[in-house]
Amino acid sequence: MNERFVGLISGTSADGIDAALVTFDPDGRLAEAPLTLTLPYPTALRRSLIQCMRRDAALPLDRLGQLDQQVGLAFSAATLTLLEEAKLSPSAIHAIGSHGQTLFHAPDAGLPHTLQIGDPNQIAAGTGIPVVADFRRADMVAGGQGAPLAPGLHAALWRCSGITRAVINLGGIANVTTLPGDPGQAVTAYDSGPANCLLDLWHSRHRGGPVDTDGEWARTGKPVASLLSAMLADSYFSRPAPKSTGREYFDGQWLDSHLGAHLSPLPPEDVQATLLALTIETVAQAIETTAAKEAYVCGGGAHNSALLQGLRMRMPGVSIAATDTLGLPADDVEAVAFAWLAMRHTRQQAGNLPSVTGARYAAILGGRYLPPISASDPG
Secondary structure, eight states, X not given: OOEEEEEEEEOTTOSEEEEEEEEEOTTSOBOSOOEEEEEEOOHXXXXXXXXXXXXXXOOOHHHHHHHHHHHHHHXXXXXXXXXXXHTOOGGGOSEEEEEXXXXXXXXXXXXXXXXXXXXXXXXXXXXXXXXXXXXXXXXXXXXXXXXXXXXXXXXXXXXBTTBOEEEEEESSEEXXXXXXXXXXXXXEXXXXXXXXXXXXXXXXXXXXXXXXXXXXXXXXXXXXXXXXXXXXXXXXXXXXXXOOOOTTTSSHHHHHHHHHHSSSOOOHHHHHHHHXXXXXXXXXXXXXXXXXXEEEEESGGGGOHHHHHHHHHHXXXXXXXXXXXXXXXXXXXXXXXXXXXXXXXXXXXXXXXXXXXXXXSOOOOOEEEOOOTXXXXXX
């Protein structure tokens, strides 16, 4: 019997909530095309979230609690909007998989930890639907990085015998999944470095808008070789996988430290072009360690033609296309992944791939949060 799930996520760019209504068959395959939508965060909420992600942020506990509730309410509202568009009642949904909003991710700390907010109790109460949330920490308790988690979906949908493929997720952070064509080889994936997080930050500082649409501003500049070399010398890039990172590391402080070390001020557009080149180079280096001849791009960066053009020029031997060509739009992959993880949880199946995260064992990810006993369809 087919089952419907909702997947919810706001990525490291914190620009809004991606929601997906996904129907899975008994074998865990997509039974039909997902229905998706994106709801932007209110401006004030997004500003607060971005401020909290700074490594030097001082966040009072009462403010953290308020943000947790605000994000939970926003996720609940996104779910109800999605169901209204689908003309479905909450009773038609088996469960919601909510990633929440990551504020901090420290898998390599003495006591590894990660923090996602968006109270799942608030989502369950507001929708009347069971919620699966807190996906990352079970993997971290098992010794893993807690990320990336979408490669399980990538493998389930797109692994193909005889063809080695790469999946490039270009969100705030870039990560690369390798799907070997040899069934005997394990899937691998890791965060290759910054993508939209630094591009958006620098654009916001100098142009006012949150996004360098289509990389238009970056195209007006020229990469600064010395700055790019200094950035690439960061120890994160030479660290072996498994590894994961976030905007708590690749942030304004990281960027400013490199700019401050430069001998003379640089034109802002040249810095933007250099940040674009940084993403291109680190993604290419990740793919060059594999035998992949096909790469499929998802995430917001899939709409940045300057970034895609740069990747194609850097890797002429690799065919690069959006995941749309595989049947799943580039904007929808992450939200569908958390619907998939919720499905795996409810069927008591592991959601992590130890070959990706470095965990000692495969684990059922997340905890389940039930709506009030008396809850009925809010509509």
